[in-house]
Amino acid sequence: MSRKEEQAGPGARDGRLWPLYTLETAVFLLSATLVGMLFHKIGFKETNVVLLYILAVFITSSLTRGYFWGILASVAATLTFNYFFTRPYHSLQFYDAGYMVTFAVMTVVAFVTSTLTSRKKENAERALEKERETQALYRLTSRLTEAKELSDAAETAVVIISDLLGCQAACLCYDEKGSPEKTFLQRTEEGTLVIKRLEGEEELKKRLGQLHTSFAVGLEFYDWPVYGGQGILGVVRIPAEKAAGFDDAQMVFLHSMLECVALAMDRILAVREQAASQQQIQQERYRGNLLRAISHDLRTPLSGIMGTSEMIMDMSCREDPRYELALGIHKDAVWLHGMVENILGLTRLQEGRMVIRRQEEAAEEIVGGAVARMAGRAPEHEIQVEAPEEVLMVPMDARLIMQVLINLLDNAVKHTDVTQEIRVTVKKDSRGENAVFTVADRGEGIAAEDLPNIFQTFYTSQIKPVDSRKGIGLGLTISESIVRQHGGRMEAHNRTDGPGAEFIFTLPLKTDTAEEKAVNDGKEQVNGTVS
Incomplete structure (x- = not known):
């Protein structure tokens, strides 16, 4: 009354x-x-x-x-x-x-x-x-505080709302995808809780989606959505014949209880997300430690294999079958060594341990060093270099930028025939603010499906056939991260003057030393080459 x-x-x-x-x-x-x-x-x-x-x-x-x-x-x-x-x-x-x-x-x-x-x-x-x-x-808040799952919060809400409003209230929870579950919990006249199957799911979603008031009117229930930070978390359902007789005081009271239920459900989801995030962080830490340990253990034997294969090639003539065998071993060892270095570089990037040490460096010397390294890996490929006549001094971490160029050249060699062009260009941009590095090839180019994802971690082309040296999709990711930490940007696209692909990255010619100091402050100095 x-x-x-x-x-x-x-x-x-x-x-x-x-x-x-x-x-x-x-x-x-x-x-x-x-x-x-x-x-x-x-x-x-x-x-x-x-x-x-x-x-x-x-x-x-x-x-x-x-x-x-x-x-x-x-x-x-x-x-x-x-x-x-x-x-x-x-x-x-x-x-x-x-x-x-x-x-x-x-x-x-x-x-x-x-x-x-x-x-x-x-x-x-x-x-x-x-x-x-x-x-x-x-009482509602106290019991909701003890709830560990959404189902516990729903059960508490049904019991207390039913007791206080004298009705057979029900509660429907939503899943992580934002859709109502197939069943809901309701209080019976005898005071027990029963699970009922949800009928008319699409109709309910439509009514709630077009809702302009605090509740949706249905034939069997009046439905009050419970809103959280991520949208609808659940629906409190009151039998229509009872809800139609609610006065203003009861409506205000019900809204207060719904706010308590919403806060409890939001808290449960936040705790769940925090636990999942902590678990993911722990898994990432274990994965990083495992990758780092494996990579460190592989570097030493790979270096020995590379050195031994080079010695066998130096001691054998080209017509000797042992030369071809040693050459194949050397190429595979170099490929594996690069992959191991890329894995180490990835772990350092993810842990924030990669430190940028900028110094004024001659761009053509860095390009020449990268080309010389690639000449030893792929002597059958001819790499053309275009550099300005004047010395172009660029503030950079020479070791890291050289590794970026090596990764890009290795990618070009992998997709370009020995008779086709591979060209490296370095110049100033039109405004004289950035140094522009370009690695272009005449391979098959980049598939349209791969362009949006080419710098993603562990992404490899889904179109090209798998081979033994396809890679695991780390070189471009690490290269793009290194350029970004230098304050530049990297992009990839297909050439407009014929077949092939171009990878372009820029490095600023002037840097803010205070900003650089803030970025590098507190980080470890990492020794060794990063791929």
Whole structure:
């Protein structure tokens, strides 16, 4: 029963309370009349009888709900006093004009007394209701704090909302993809919890998607979505016949409980994400340690294999079958060594241990050193170099930028026939602010499907056939990261003047030393070559 109905009068009340309140009013007025007759017979003044009727009005207002019964008792008390205790008796007429003042004062006093009593009672009931709501929210919050999963929060919400609102509430949770689950939890009339299958999933999603109010009206349920930081986390469902009768106070109370449920669900998801993130970090740490340990263990034997194969080639003539065998061993060892260095470089990048040490370096010397290194790896390929006539000094970490060029040249050699062009170009850009390095080839180019992902970690082409030297997709990733840490950028595209691909990266000719110091502050100095 709502407070508005209680204040509206008997017409809005339950029919069972009308006879009770009528009987109470009649009994108190009758009691006041009988006692007043006794006072009158004893010889008490009429003012004492007036006080009896005011007392009857006061008691009536205290025991009934709303203003109606107090006002009714006030009017009835005035008329009863006039009928029994003013001349002519047993008539509503009066001879003495002074009684008019008595009746007016009596009516006003009775009315004010009734009003004050009703208001005090209403305030007391309101305070009690607020206390119950506060206790209920505290109980809800306390139990939600103990919830570890969304299902636990849903169960708590169903139980407490059902108890406080007197309904068979239900709760539907959403999965990680933002879709409602196939089942929901509901409280039965017997107080047990049952799992029901969700019917009309698409209709529910449509109603909630087009929602312009705080709840969606359905044939069986009124649905209140529970919003979190990532969208809808669940839906609290109230049976339609019960929800249709909710007043404003109940709606406000329900919204308060929904906010508590939303906070609890958000907390559960945050804890879950934090745990998953910590687990992922731990796995990444284990993976990095394993890769680093394996790579370090492989570097020494690979260096020995490379050196031994070179010695065999130097001791054998080209016609000797052992020369070709040693050459194949050397090439495979060089490829494996480069892959191991790339893995080490990846772990350093992910852990933030790669330190950039910039110094003014001649760009053509760095390019020449990279080309010379590649000549030893792929002597059958001819690499053309184009550099400006004047010395181009670029602030860079020479060791890392040379490795970027080696990675790009190795990629070009891998996809270019020995008779086709491979060219390295270095120059200033049109504004003279950056040094532009270009590695171009005449291979088959880059497939359109590969262009958006070519710098992603462990990405390799999904179109070309797998071979023994395809690589594991680290060289370009590490190269792009090194250039980015230098303050430059790298891009890749197909050539416009024919077949082939171009990899272009820029390095700024001027750097902010303060910014560089901040970037490198606190990082370890890493020895060794990074691929």
